[in-house]
Amino acid sequence: MRRAAALLTFLIVWEAASRLGWVSVLLMPPPTHVAGVLLGVFRSGQIWPHLAVTLAEALGGLLVGLIAGAALGLGAALVPAVAEVLQPVMTLLNAIPRVILAPLLVIWFGIGPGSKVALSFLLVAVTVFFAVYSGIRHVDLRLVDRVRTLGGGGWHVLREVYLPSVMAWLFASLKIAVGFAFTGAVVGEFVASSRGLGYLLSFAQSTYNAAMTIALIAVVVAVTFAIFVAFERFERAVFRWKRTPPAAGPVADVSGAET
Amino acid sequence: MNALDVRNLTVCYGGHVVLHRLSLEVPAGSFVSLVGPSGCGKTTLLRAIAGLLASADGEVVLFGRRVHRCSREAGMLFQENALLPWRTARQNVALGLRFRGMPADRAGREADRWLERLGLQAFADHYPHELSGGMKQRVALAQVLAPGPRLLLMDEPFASLDAILRHLVQTDFLSLVRETGVTVLLVTHDLEEALLLSEQVALMSAGPAARIISMHRVPYGYPRDLDAVRALPAFGNLLKEIWTRLQREAGRMGWEMPA
Numbered sequence: 001m002r003r004a005a006a007l008l009t010f011l012i013v014w015e016a017a018s019r020l021g022w023v024s025v026l027l028m029p030p031p032t033h034v035a036g037v038l039l040g041v042f043r044s045g046q047i048w049p050h051l052a053v054t055l056a057e058a059l060g061g062l063l064v065g066l067i068a069g070a071a072l073g074l075g076a077a078l079v080p081a082v083a084e085v086l087q088p089v090m091t092l093l094n095a096i097p098r099v100i101l102a103p104l105l106v107i108w109f110g111i112g113p114g115s116k117v118a119l120s121f122l123l124v125a126v127t128v129f130f131a132v133y134s135g136i137r138h139v140d141l142r143l144v145d146r147v148r149t150l151g152g153g154g155w156h157v158l159r160e161v162y163l164p165s166v167m168a169w170l171f172a173s174l175k176i177a178v179g180f181a182f183t184g185a186v187v188g189e190f191v192a193s194s195r196g197l198g199y200l201l202s203f204a205q206s207t208y209n210a211a212m213t214i215a216l217i218a219v220v221v222a223v224t225f226a227i228f229v230a231f232e233r234f235e236r237a238v239f240r241w242k243r244t245p246p247a248a249g250p251v252a253d254v255s256g257a258e259t
Numbered sequence: 260m261n262a263l264d265v266r267n268l269t270v271c272y273g274g275h276v277v278l279h280r281l282s283l284e285v286p287a288g289s290f291v292s293l294v295g296p297s298g299c300g301k302t303t304l305l306r307a308i309a310g311l312l313a314s315a316d317g318e319v320v321l322f323g324r325r326v327h328r329c330s331r332e333a334g335m336l337f338q339e340n341a342l343l344p345w346r347t348a349r350q351n352v353a354l355g356l357r358f359r360g361m362p363a364d365r366a367g368r369e370a371d372r373w374l375e376r377l378g379l380q381a382f383a384d385h386y387p388h389e390l391s392g393g394m395k396q397r398v399a400l401a402q403v404l405a406p407g408p409r410l411l412l413m414d415e416p417f418a419s420l421d422a423i424l425r426h427l428v429q430t431d432f433l434s435l436v437r438e439t440g441v442t443v444l445l446v447t448h449d450l451e452e453a454l455l456l457s458e459q460v461a462l463m464s465a466g467p468a469a470r471i472i473s474m475h476r477v478p479y480g481y482p483r484d485l486d487a488v489r490a491l492p493a494f495g496n497l498l499k500e501i502w503t504r505l506q507r508e509a510g511r512m513g514w515e516m517p518a
Contacts, residue, residue: 142341149335150355164345241386
């Protein structure tokens with residue numbers, strides 16, 4: 001409730017500031033005007049193909065990056081030689097702002113969706129790699145001992161200890177990876193493209209259309225947030241063992257809607 | 260027959276000789292406690308017996324059979340409540356049975372019987388983070404006993420419990436152990452606990468290169484009332500005798516030894 005009230009207050013102040021001429025209408029168009037633009041692009045239907053392209057690029061990069069990152073992380077954790085080669089590369093890729101690779105990817109993969117998927121992929125794969133790699137390396141060895149002394153073999157250790165701990169790490173990183181996937185797609189489009197939300201954004205910026213720019217930013221934020229929330233719901237359903245049950249007292253309210 | 264014969268066992272760890280030509284016999288059906296100055300290698304010995312540590316020399320024989328890796332004859336109860344956090348109490352207790360190939364539903368029913376025996380039937384579907392420390396330790400006890408080990412190795416299992424809870428868990432534990440007839444080797448730094456619960460107390464020398472320096476027979480049998488035992492003159496005399504030796508050993512070790 002408090003958060004909704006704060007947001008509402010912010011929008012009202014913004015609206016007032018814009019309408020009363022405290023800030024330039026050209027730089028900070030009032031929220032109602034932005035909402036009108038937003039409604040317009042959805043009603044005319046012109047945004048849909050762009051939204052679909054960006055969504056496809058982001059999800060494509062997310063999926064491929066997830067698979068590749070998980071496979072490489074697994075390989076590095078299990079085979080020391082793989083870790084020796086991969087870890088410096090991944091650490092470097094993790095340390096640099098990876099979006100600087102966008103121009104190069106455009107040269108390599110063209111201005112179509114390929115370069116955007118590639119950038120998304122790079123952003124996601126590095127994140128997931130570290131989640132899986134450190135997830136396996138930080139497995140609680142006491143649990144391994146416990147499974148072994150209970151008579152469990154290698155397969156049991158893998159299924160009862162390694163898999164669940166890595167899944168928990170993976171899901172935690174996945175929520176961050178969703179944001180990265182969209183960063184890759186939109187920034188890639190920003191650099192060079194003929195379609196997508198990033199293309200529209202760059203177009204709106206080049207014509208100094210602040211209302212359109214803010215409206216498009218709102219769309220990207222809304223889509224990313226929706227996917228983030230969906231993942232979180234899924235995570236909470238799958239990882240019930242992490243949650244506080246109603247029986248043990250008041251449930252920690254993650255959404256923060258109440259109180 | 261002896262449940263456990265440790266013969267001339269030497270264990271090295273991190274370039275140090277932790278145990279040197281250590282020998283120990285535990286008769287089948289008996290309850291032996293192992294006490295010694297902290298850092299002397301009690302846990303190392305227990306881990307070597309459980310098959311979690313390789314020995315440099317000597318042998319560990321369980322019920323007449325030499326063991327090299329984790330044996331199904333032995334169960335181990337650890338200091339920390341290392342239950343699998345992603346498994347419910349019932350699933351945790353059923354773990355050892357499932358590793359032995361028992362179908363999940365039968366193992367679940369068997370686990371329920373153990374939980375009932377320990378007064379935890381209402382918590383069968385709870386995850387470890389939803390249980391109190393004392394409950395977790397009882398679930399861990401059920402988990403270890405469910406597959407029917409003939410030797411129970413315990414590493415300071417009551418150390419993390421407060422005084423009142425410890426008394427309750429010790430009482431429950433002792434009656435359960437006598438009922439099942441399992442042989443017990445208990446590692447503890449609490450001399451009083453050793454004298455309350457066991458039939459024999461083995462005193463370990465200060466490390467490095469620790470060995471067993473003396474065995475002490477406890478002059479009272481089972482069943483025991485822990486409070487009545489505490490008041491016996493024999494209890495006080497033995498406590499004093501072993502305590503003096505223990506202090507001498509701890510003094511030999513000096514203050515600079517890590518705990």
